[in-house]
Amino acid sequence: MEKEVAGEIAGGQELLVNRTGLMLNPELGAELVQGAKETIPSSEGNGEDMEMERAEYAQEGLPIGSNPSPVNGKEMEDSEELVPNGGMAVLLDKLGERLAFERQGTRLYEAFIQKMAAMPVDGTDAPTVEDLRHICEEELEHFKLLQQAIVELGGDATVQTPSADVSGVLSHGALQIMSDPRTTIPQALQAALNAELADNDGWKMLENLAEQLGQADLGEQCAKAYEEEQEHLENVRTWLSQMILAEAGEEEILAETDDTDDKRSNKRSRRDTKKKSSSSKKRRNR
């Protein structure tokens, strides 16, 4: 069966063929669909039971964690206006979130730099190692800025706040994608784009929050960081877009060449049987 779909395996190399779709093997697929159509579910309903069950747990009201409190009550004397404890707790929670994010972002870009160094790409569409290093350094600066800001507000910069925890769960996937040696540069850029989108909104929110709580200096620092993050976002977005468009253009040329040679019918099998080689890997990264 394998031979019919993908051709011969030559030279002991691994076959690169996507086997996840139904249409890869239509006969097996048809049997599967027919079997499922004849199914009689063991219970009736529309998911309401699941909804009610989830609500029971939610109503217990136990949180992921608590907001940290200022460690020495310093906020009162430093603040231009009297900041309510609730407001300060929210601010420290969100500062903690950005701190964790920027620290993780530093490691994210370090991994990206290593990936770029290990998988050089041709052309001008991709970022350079220097481009990425610049972003990485700014992420680190932002992390340190937040460390100082939290301490100056009387907080503990080593705390993992609830928002930091939630944001860590959210961005876990980005780190996984970046540190996986099998992912391509565009795939890594996709992970970076998601991170930068979240980061941009995070800084803007922090700027607004600081201003609302009368922390004017902090607000200004956040505004500056936001500007830098906007630049990161714009660059990552452009690199990703250019690389995807370039890849699509290249595939188009490949298709036209196939037409000219009257080999369209063979295209799929030839592309499916791409072997792991330095040239194919490089092509995927461009």
Place this chain on the structure above:
Amino acid sequence: MSLDLTKEKGVELDKQIFDWRDIVRTPTSKLDDDAFTRVRIILMNGIESEALRFQHSCARMNKDLQLALARVRRVEQHQQTLVNWLLPADLSPLETTIGFEQVAIEVTASVAQHEPDPYLAQVYRFGLLEDFDHLYRYSALMDRVMGADANNILQNYTDVLPGRPTAVEHRAPEDDLREPYDRTKAAPITKLNAVTLMGGEHQTHDYYMTIGPMFADPIARQLYAEIASIEEQHVTQYESIIDPEETWLEKWLLHEATEIYNYYSCLMYETNPRIKSIWERFLNYELGHFHFVLEVFKKFDKRDPAAFLPQTLPEPIEYKSHREFVRKVLREEVDLRARGTQFIGKEEEEANFPSVIYRSQMNSNISPSEAVAADYKWKPGTELAEETSDIKDLQKKVA
């Protein structure tokens, strides 16, 4: 308060019932619960896991015991599920790993200090320094790959320092076996200690084997492969200290007594009332198991179980920071190596020793544990952090 095993009957096996809502509770909080609550949950998952493992092995060798084993095992499995499901979803596999190593350090430290047999206490201290090093390597991984601080999990109780380097922990199988205690002479606490640590280490091995492939980073995958291999050595070490002459039923009773002892220890130290009520319930379930197995024992064995079982429970495992003890052991014993069932100084090792040859082969391409922690020193807030004024003040206060 001490607990008399002969008088306390617990809950009868037939009355030990569950439903899915009961089994799947709202988990503990990674941020708010005390680190030792997590330590207890992780250890008890290991103890229950060992109960299942033992009972399955026993069933495969003893037709007459199969039904009794199946009945008790059904409850043990549900207990394990309830306990393990107390870990929250926001606790990542690497964070849970940090928790596992904290268990291995703090629980082993307590066990080593309460072990009356000097040779076995030495065995425990030997294992302790290896798990201590694992914590350091995993903390470096967490810092350098995930950008996170292991102390958020450890909560200041446990040091993040190199121990006996993981790279030298790789030994030939003949250097992982130890001398067993003598079942006719060993103190009851000796038997409970051995089953406790064997269960804990076995679960650690199985956990690393499950989650290792979930990491994308190749160095993380290598580190889990390397440390899982050491955990397998630790299981070999700890199971070899248990007298193999114990009968199946004797071992079963000792397993049940170990579970009682551990739930009792958890109960004595638990600070979260919601979790404390679970320890209390399961202590009573285990007492029920113990008396059920005692009846089975009497049918097949004419001996008096008092000959090998404790009547009252020993002092509970101390769920607290053992920093000073661990540091002392580190200073005095980090350079120990194993040779057969005994311990030698590293200067006594020779190039043709089986462990030296084996270690050299395993590390011939790369040592993941050395690579990940190259020049690593834990700092508050990760190695990327600057030392802020509050941290400087903290150090002045302590000085």
